[in-house]
Amino acid sequence: MTLDLGATARELTCALVDIESVSGNEQRLADEIFAAVSALPHLLVHRDGNAIVARTGLGRAERVAIAGHIDTVPLAGNLPGQVRDGVLHGLGSCDMKGGVAVALRLAAHLERPGRDVTYVFYDCEEVEADRNGLLRLSRNCPELLAADFAILMEPTDGEVEGGCQGTMRADITVAGERAHSARSWMGTNAIHAAGGILDVLRGYTPRQPQVDGLEYHEGLNAVFISGGVAGNVIPDECVVTVNYRFAPDRSPDQAREHLEKVFAGYAVTVTDVSRGARPGLTHPAAASFAAAVGGTPRAKLGWTDVARFDALGIPAVNYGPGDALVAHARHEHVRLAQVADCEARMRDWLA
């Protein structure tokens, strides 16, 4: 089989969903995409593992990157896809093969867009960051990603979502002293003491700052808790793992300082951090895109790969078909009319 880029966006979305591409297993889909875009004479194509970059080279004043990951979360008995009442149900339909179909259609049919375009199809977005195909591209060949503005085709229900919040995980640790539980007063119970950490979390009011005109909404939550030695021992350690989602007006360092202040008196160890991205909607290309596709831009609360573009100095927004609330769910789905609508709006803007 070869992907038919002449098919409609609806048909192409269905075809993409039916090529299973769980993270780590993207080769067949990458081969198909590589073959399809390599057949287009107006594009320069580069492949790095299972990531593919296809560029126009028209010498336009501005260049736009349009990116989408081709992998999905694991199978959940939801392949092949099924269309019911104009809605495609199936693995990856929402996150984000609808968006990939839009990008492939634009790549095939916009031979001479008004802005140069760099199409990026990449692997391993749904797994650990160090396997991420966009990260790999940004290290192996950053010049291929150069652009004035980037659109990441994550599901946003057809609305522009600017930037993204950062995410930090940290272990908050409290110590105690072991003792036999039959003589508990000889020790100090670290799990009881962790109640103080939970008090902080229960009393915490998250910020909702305006950044570049968009309102973000932070969050600070325990995502894991663990403690205990044995059923008859007063525990001497309890660890609460917190996840801090921070607005893009804070750097990772500022986020860490905030956690150290909030949890003053406890040992705070940051285990993982991904910077946020400012929405960049003040950039002319971004502003014209937002105006062209319509709607009211809103803040992206979840972390996405727009932060990788931000780290390269490229303002980026999220825009794509599908409701992010059903992403990763067994019942994920996308309205096929929305896929076609996204394609039409982007085509109008780029033409």
Place this chain on the structure above:
Amino acid sequence: MTLDLGATARELTCALVDIESVSGNEQRLADEIFAAVSALPHLLVHRDGNAIVARTGLGRAERVAIAGHIDTVPLAGNLPGQVRDGVLHGLGSCDMKGGVAVALRLAAHLERPGRDVTYVFYDCEEVEADRNGLLRLSRNCPELLAADFAILMEPTDGEVEGGCQGTMRADITVAGERAHSARSWMGTNAIHAAGGILDVLRGYTPRQPQVDGLEYHEGLNAVFISGGVAGNVIPDECVVTVNYRFAPDRSPDQAREHLEKVFAGYAVTVTDVSRGARPGLTHPAAASFAAAVGGTPRAKLGWTDVARFDALGIPAVNYGPGDALVAHARHEHVRLAQVADCEARMRDWLA
């Protein structure tokens, strides 16, 4: 080698320590004890696996059970035993081969005690309850354990410790609702909600009731806590495992009712319970024993196998050489003079 019951209590304790008998590996020591007591014509000997029961049959008005477990916790680089300044250091020296040595000496040398005596040497006390040799004996041949009073030779530093507290473990569970941690307000964080459970524990005042004249000291402690789904998910469950040590004036049912009341509003699931034992010091044999060995009887706070005798309707106390605070420690030890002293006091009482 054959155990020499003609050796002094000090020598016998050293010999017993040097026969390694970690739980599950008691056979060699059981063989030695079985051979030694079988050679004594004044005793009727029964063996059940690695548990041995040896009884006088003098037709006395009262019968006393003297029991000790022959297993130890795992090796910790503390064998063979070493005597320094009259103190024997080594695995099992405190818990409880000093007490076993006393019982073996009494078995060998008291041919016509004033009370009939049932000596019980049993396996697997230091592991899961369902492997316990005394429990097995009580099921396979309860008639062999029949007695008016029992002395369990657990380390009590040569003081009579009456009865024991019960122990109950229960899972206290709080539910929440999952959500992506980037939109945490869409869910309900079960770990945060578990702060309410920790509040209860932090505010709890344990009872210190008098039971049969002895003061017990209860305790209610978290021994484990766990919760969490993934680093980016608001957790929908948190489980706090509590250990309730309850005085022997409460039955297991009353202990459960107490936990249900204390944790009203949470799901309480009892996972494990061992009943306590009343001290029974009002029984004439127990009272005469306590008077004979001297000191001021005190309450046993940790759970011991006296509860198994209590369950058979036999009042029981703990009495033996060695300080329970060093039991199970790598540096466990026993003063050899205390072993000899315990033997002398018990011999005087039984003669």
